Amino acid sequence: MIPAIEISNLNKSIGKKDILKDISLTIYRGEIVGLIGHNGAGKSTLINILTGIKKPTQGSFVIYDNTGTMNKETQKVIGVMPDVDNLYQDMTVRFFLSYMSEIKGAKLSLQNIRELLEQVGLEAKLSNTRIKALSFGMKKKLCLAQALVGEPQLLILDEPTSGLDVHSVLHIKNLLLKLRGEGKTILLSSHNMEEVEKSCDRVAILKSGELTDIGTIEALIYKRQGVRKLIIRSSPVVTSDFLNQFALNIQIISQESNSIVIQVSDDEDISLLLKTLIEHSYKVYEVRSSDLQLKDIILGE
Numbered sequence: 001m002i003p004a005i006e007i008s009n010l011n012k013s014i015g016k017k018d019i020l021k022d023i024s025l026t027i028y029r030g031e032i033v034g035l036i037g038h039n040g041a042g043k044s045t046l047i048n049i050l051t052g053i054k055k056p057t058q059g060s061f062v063i064y065d066n067t068g069t070m071n072k073e074t075q076k077v078i079g080v081m082p083d084v085d086n087l088y089q090d091m092t093v094r095f096f097l098s099y100m101s102e103i104k105g106a107k108l109s110l111q112n113i114r115e116l117l118e119q120v121g122l123e124a125k126l127s128n129t130r131i132k133a134l135s136f137g138m139k140k141k142l143c144l145a146q147a148l149v150g151e152p153q154l155l156i157l158d159e160p161t162s163g164l165d166v167h168s169v170l171h172i173k174n175l176l177l178k179l180r181g182e183g184k185t186i187l188l189s190s191h192n193m194e195e196v197e198k199s200c201d202r203v204a205i206l207k208s209g210e211l212t213d214i215g216t217i218e219a220l221i222y223k224r225q226g227v228r229k230l231i232i233r234s235s236p237v238v239t240s241d242f243l244n245q246f247a248l249n250i251q252i253i254s255q256e257s258n259s260i261v262i263q264v265s266d267d268e269d270i271s272l273l274l275k276t277l278i279e280h281s282y283k284v285y286e287v288r289s290s291d292l293q294l295k296d297i298i299l300g301e
């Protein structure tokens, strides 16, 4: 695995306030990493440091073999979404994208602009519209289109889907997965835990400026929960006597009037349980995971 971003002992203080505390983190090429944490945890500050908007107080980082500050080489490698408020409101969409591509040393044809807009889910006919006439969601997609100018190897995206409708969120998620398939690296911050669960390979958790954990979602959940749990709703409800009678290697953790929560360590045990229930004319209405989700992890932080 080759690193795309290597952050070493990064600190950021403003006045007497420590905003980022000793962050060390490696993001590998070709992965999507989600940066999550409460409001004020330091996500935007970290992203702003990596994208050259803010300077760290201490520590260093390497992006695609370029150390520290944003130079021309790094700029070519990174695609960054600007803040919606920083868009040039009087420019047309087309002029804005051409202008931004020139800054990056890329040249966009009208066809390239149309393709970029379509990629982010904007209609190509919007290319002659002034930015101030776009809705918030459209502006947000334009910001993403700008990040994609020049086909950068690394995308650093601060809340790319906040404020977007469900279709657009899905569209952007699929776009990010497609880009990852092409070998791009993506670091994104988000409060949308479902989006993070569905698109990120690993998740980094920031809490009050500290990196408290990083790993795959499964690893983060397993670390906190330790075991796999399933809810089974059936008629009649399954009892421990039933499990003992058939020597099923399953432990009941809790029981409701119409369902049980079981702890399992092997998929085969689930299969055997369901088979036994059906053979004994049990009606199984629902089998679902009661595993923690990312939102539970954040709530527990």
Ligand SMILES: Nc1ncnc2c1ncn2[C@@H]1O[C@H](COP(=O)(O)OP(=O)(O)OP(=O)(O)O)[C@@H](O)[C@H]1O
Pocket: 014, 017, 019, 037, 038, 039, 040, 041, 042, 043, 044, 045, 046
């Ligand atoms: N210019 C500044 N001066 C003083 N404090 C600041 C400044 N910018 C950010 N902070 C503080 O730094 C901390 C981290 O802010 P940051 O915007 O990085 O958090 P975040 O995790 O992105 O939050 P959110 O999820 O709300 O966007 C907050 O406590 C914030 O008040």
